[in-house]
Amino acid sequence: MSTASAPTTRASARRAIAVVVLAPLLSALALWAFAWPAARTAPRDLPLGVAGPAAATAQMEKQLQRHEGAFEIHRYDDEAAARDAIEDRAVYGAVVVTPQGPELLTASAASPVVAQLLQQAVAQQAAAGGTEIRTVDVVAAPEKDPRGAALNASVLPLALAGMAAGAVVTLLGLRGIRAALALVGAAALVGMVAAALAHSWLGALTGDWWAEAATFGLSTLAVSAAVAGAAALIGPAGIGLTAFVLMFIGNPFSGAASAPQMLPEPAGAIGQWLPPGAGTSLLRSVSFFDGAAATGPALTLTLWAVLGLGAMLLGSAMKTRAKSPEPDAERQPALAG
Template sequence: MSSGPPGGATSWPKLLAALAFPIFMALAMPAAYLAAFHEPEPTNMVVQIVGTGDRAQKLATGVGVSTEGRFDAAVVADTETAKRALADLDSRAAYDPETGDLFIASAGGAAAAQAVTAVFTEVAGQSGQTLSVTDVAPLPEQDRVGVSFLFIGLAAILAGFTTATMLGMVLPGLGLGRHLAILGGMSVITAVIGTWIAYGVYGALSTNLLAVGAMLTVLSAVTGLIHLGGLRLIGSEMTVVSVILFIILGIPASGAGVPADMVPGFFGSLQHFLTTSSGLDALRRIIYFDGAGIAADLTTLAIWTVAAIGMFTLATLKRPGKGGEEVLPIAVPTEPAERRLFTRRLTAGVMTLPLLFAIVMPLVFVGLFHSPAPRSMPIAVIGSGAPVTETVAGLEAAAGDALDVVVVPDAGVARQQLEDLELRGAVDPMRGDVYVASAAGMQAAAAVESLLTGVVESGGHTATITDVAPLPAEDSVGASSLYLGIGAAVGGFLAAVIVGVFGGGLRTRVQALVVVAVAVISAAIQVLWGWTVFDIFDGSALSAFGMLTALGITIGLITLAGFKLIGPAQLLITLFVFIIPGVAASGIAVQLDLAPSFYGVLHAILPTAQGLGAIRDVIYFDGAGVGSSLAVMGAWAAAAVVCLVWASRRAGKADRSGEETADDQAVETDEGQVLVGAVDAP
């Protein structure tokens, strides 16, 4: 898959074939993540019943039958044995029917802990007991969501992948020894960076630092070895294979975001087969469970390492004495000293991309997820009079700057403001009614519900919860819009990159139209299967199509314009300024009033953040507030168009100047030939 020089003749068949990749990425990643995450529920989740008699056995059987196989209950003799199973992640919960005690390990997966707690709360209630929950492996205060390991692990994986990509495609002539040395060195460096950010910058993690650093090194190195071996064996087609294995399948199978026993069986079965899932599982076990049960993960990584060595061997047999093929040809100086300097500079440049992944991803995402807390969260108190005044004063005194408390006259106004995304929650202290909108963010809704329920109960009432914008069963996590939007943004980005590389001979107008076409096609297919397969659009398919298209076009045009103005450096800007920070600042994964204020600033200015939020708003809130999002995306798209027009005119002037110079030289040559002929004439 080599490219011609920019400005040369464009091969349309080659360009169209290459454009299949951004369309594939725009569709495959959201499809896999939606299939895995859009409706998580326990699947044969292992729980234990403490006891030795018939009662324990009957209860275990009853739990399995009543939950229709969602839980696989077994009997264990005593609580100590049950706790050891929890510590080894062999079980999700242990319930003692004699005492009403439930033992969980939330560090093994917060969603799983919530699921088992809900089930055994009902079981205890049926026997007249009050459930007493003991968390034997709680999440630390500075990593309350429990996903910091996911982002330092993912950064290591991407660093290994991009290091191998750059070595195989940009520096294939260095030889295997140097490739392995650079890959090993980069694995260590990126692991140190990720560890330092998680432990030193944010304090999200605090235990087993050296083991975590070693695991990150291994994970990055194994990822790089597999990809580099594949590049040498089958060429650039290995990129698609690696993306599928490492990202599209590896992350859903890891259990890092959603526990592996809460995703469809296909993904759960891959957990101890793929390197990404095994490596991330190993990180969780090292950080929270002192490495218990890590042997299976290490075995998987060792097997894949052997497979990588096999690919290197086969590649050598296939092309004796040669390294990988040069995929991105670059003019190399012929003079030895200049060649050595060029190689050193190119090697340093190759390290830039993986280093940026190692730095930016943990900084942005660990900073977002490690300790979400309310910050000026808008809450309304319904009614008037002394009780309302007292409630407002109590909330402000207890929460301080965490809440922004206002008074509204009635429940109708509160509901409307919740639907317009102006409030996070509302409470009527006289009636005991609590209103939330979970579609605007599950974390914020849960925090508000807990807080306002306490307010109601302190006044002697029983809280009645009303969700004015509930999430549908088909999207119970509320992240479908995020996956779709990421696909649209990545598709637009990759389309612009490919057009810039393979379509150098096309006019700027045609290049832009190709980017627009890819965005439209990708969005149309996304909406089609999102509607027909996952049923996530309820009367909003057309609006969602428009927003997905707008986001893909905006990111694509920005990338194409930057490519024209500053060259390949724009690729780094799009990735590490627009896409990664934009996803974090979208307010979907973590709501903005639970995140540091920095993310709110990013949300206001980045088109990716605005576009992702707008996709959610058109799906669940009838487009409330999307005007500002469209304005931001429109401004960025317009600026990109202006830059493209300017770059096109500049290139046109340069071409005309070159033609005039060539014509002048031709005239001078002709005149010289005439003069020479005149002199030589007899």
């Protein structure tokens, strides 16, 4: 073996070892990120209202509190106040004690999984007391998507669209304002196409069309700006790093299939700070609840978009400055003459 080929052989061996080690490691991380939240889905401090006279609701509260750590009880004076809290997304449902018997208010639009869970839990409590409970869906999911499957399925495609836009802008060498305008334009088109599909065609969304399109677009821009910004600062490795965080953490931790309070801690909280989770919460708010509780997720997405675009502009400026000649170097020939 020649001396020149030895370093090449060692480099190839190191790459092969890296593949052998990284492949199972990435597989384990992916399985952990997706399987762990799914296997541990259960209510954890799930906001639930109880309405009616204190003497009448005391027994129901006591029964619900037997599920230790499952529910966060909010007390309301009457059914009207409980309905307002559900429509404001303060609680996922409420148990109302009436002279005719207990009544369960749910909001399947907020989460069909949670609505079904509340029906089962409260029905068991009522059956133990020898009473029947009537269920009223205050904010119902759309008839064409009663299980929220379309909304859940939109999380991954939007994340992929954002990652693709950020990667394409980086690989094409676009910088500065041009790159920012390209990302904003792509996000706007993605938002309108997604709203046309989910709202106009599938009927899975029922809110204001333009608000939904803006939500889709902002979610896409948050992802694409994060990808392009990371790549501008640390190079092509930023694309892979950002994609890993958004795909293997943001997607399974989003709570789109159930609710953030149904995921093991701290997965639910982390997911709401990432674009997939914030985008899902914002889309539910603008589509089914007239924008209630939309401020938090909207600010989160805006923060991701602004920081990403800022990082992209900063990286572009740093590269331009690095390529520009030093002033002293320009003056030396003149001084020498």
